[in-house]
Amino acid sequence: MASEFAEIISSNNMAPLWEVLRGLTPREPLQKVSPTFWRSNTIKENMKLACEFISAEDAERRVLVLENEQLRGKSLATNSLYAGIQMILPGEIAPSHRHTASALRLILSGEGGYTTVDGDKVFMSPGDFIITPTGVFHDHGAEGDEPVMWLDGLDVPVVQMLNCGFSADDPDHKQEVKYPADYSGTIFGNGLRPISPAPKRTYGTGSIFHYPYERTYKALTTMKAAGNFDPCDGIKMTFIDPTTGLSPILTMSAFMQLMPEGFRGQTFQETDGAVCCVVEGSVSVVINDEPFQFEQHDVFVLPSWSTRSYESPEGCILFSFSDKCLQEHLGFWQRRVVSN
Template sequence: MNAPYAFHEPAPTRQDFYDRIRGLNLTPLWESLHSLVPREPRSPATPTLWRYRDVQPYLMQSGQLITAEEAVRRVLVLENPGLPGLSSITQSLYAGLQLILPGEVAPSHRHAQSALRFIVDGKGAYTTVDGERTLMHPGDFIITPSWAWHDHGNEGIDGVSEPVVWLDGLDIPMLRFFDAGFAENDTELSQRVTHPEGSTFARFGYNMAPVKNVGALANSPIFNYPYARSREALDTLKRTDAVDAWHGHKLRYVNPLTGGSPMPTIATFLQLLPAAFAGKRHRATDGTVYCVVEGRGSAVIDGQRFEFEPHDVFVVPSWAELRLSSIDDAVLFSFSDRPLQSAASILREAFLDN
């Protein structure tokens, strides 16, 4: 008796077999198993540093080519050379440097993507989020939650008007993966301000919260985390705490209502590397984007050494080894997709000896 699944025609060659099943939209797993389920992450993103002193002249030139209103957002995308054409700095994150000149307005709109702004250079600009306006100062960390109306402008401050540059970070690649991106333009160029500046921070920024009508919001109710307060916290840690051998003094920004990240898809951090800090190697599965706020030092990423100075941006891909060191006191802002990795229980870290 023949076996129930016996074939009576000659056995095809592997390639003939592959060609025949392709017409049925089938592919053999055994040909791709090791790339689909690797022994460890192998990101196509590459370690890269963008020197602000090299990028800044082109940002200024872009201001002569197109207005903020025409561009909607005048941004030079920091595209990872390992991800050409994807407008991505890692597989899951987007980053760009945005310029707004004195007297300009970047029109009001909203989108499903969550966004952060980290102010890099210049004073006098503002952002308005859902009816509340806040001034931007260098080092401030500002969030735009998913589907929140927001616009930006530059009216100057204390009689000073100057170009303002900030780092944009968004979860655009994540939403592209889920095919879940939506956007909508406002009917007005700028929002009408309906809440006094600082009202959100007054309610939620002092380890207190209103007693009524407040739930556990996925996005932080605070949308501006002032650098002056964050820097003061790092200074206190420097005086009172032992330095961590891998991170120096590192803090994460939090949603004050939940203790989680300010946005559900993006985690943000600020760290101080004391002068002459020589960190140990570590690695993590959340690819991370760094922006240098103060000081000079170096980042060794998978054996490549990058010297950094204020306003530079560099990226550490997933599972790449990182060792940080500083010449003088250095402050680094960073962001990653850690919240989603933690929620999915796939985050992995390794702290290595030198």
């Protein structure tokens, strides 16, 4: 009788909710991804091979996608985040294109690299945070004499889930620079906005797209000097669009975090999974009771709702990105401190 019932409803494209209910509405977030990590040396060695294998122009983007062990073949670092490592060699160009997915970047190594976003060109240095908002042309290049490497983060999984993505190549290949050097950073980054005429920048919701590390570092060390510590995170700052106070990308938040020497944080959980990269120093992280040690430029995944705690005898600066702002906007985001 039961199998007859199952067959009948199945033949009409129906299914019994009572058999899948708990899977659809779990009691708490499931551990769907693992704390996969990529060592700095492994990243460098594999990228060296990629440089021998293909040019940036032939590849369109020379990127090694960082895939979570639990989600191989899907180009996913977590359920909602794409991550990759990109490299450009001196003289190379990653041609101009645009897509619905927004991108963020943490520069890992090399001087002389640039990103042009909608005709605004900035040079990038290690530790700098750069964004490419939704739907605007962007190209990259290396005008110095050293390779430039960075961590990419995109909201591709969100765009895929909504099936709302477009993309296009720029016939100009390399954009014409339309603005004075560091145009948007010099104006909006200094807390100013032109009264009239209104700025012609129309990309995304944004104003600035380049956050130099020098300024981020100063903000973190000033917070440290003021003694403003969170018991779990140390000092964790989020990047904002100064004209809105919101994340400059509405689907992804990005953070720079300082743990002072001797830091020992409380154990906690958060509903946003994150991709993290050590910028300076080193950190011990216990994730779901498993200990890990990460050094400069190691990249690792913090699964959503995993228990985690940080310890850093020598001090650490940690970059991370997640879908926190999207979850907050939807009223989903939660944090729970597990222990002291």
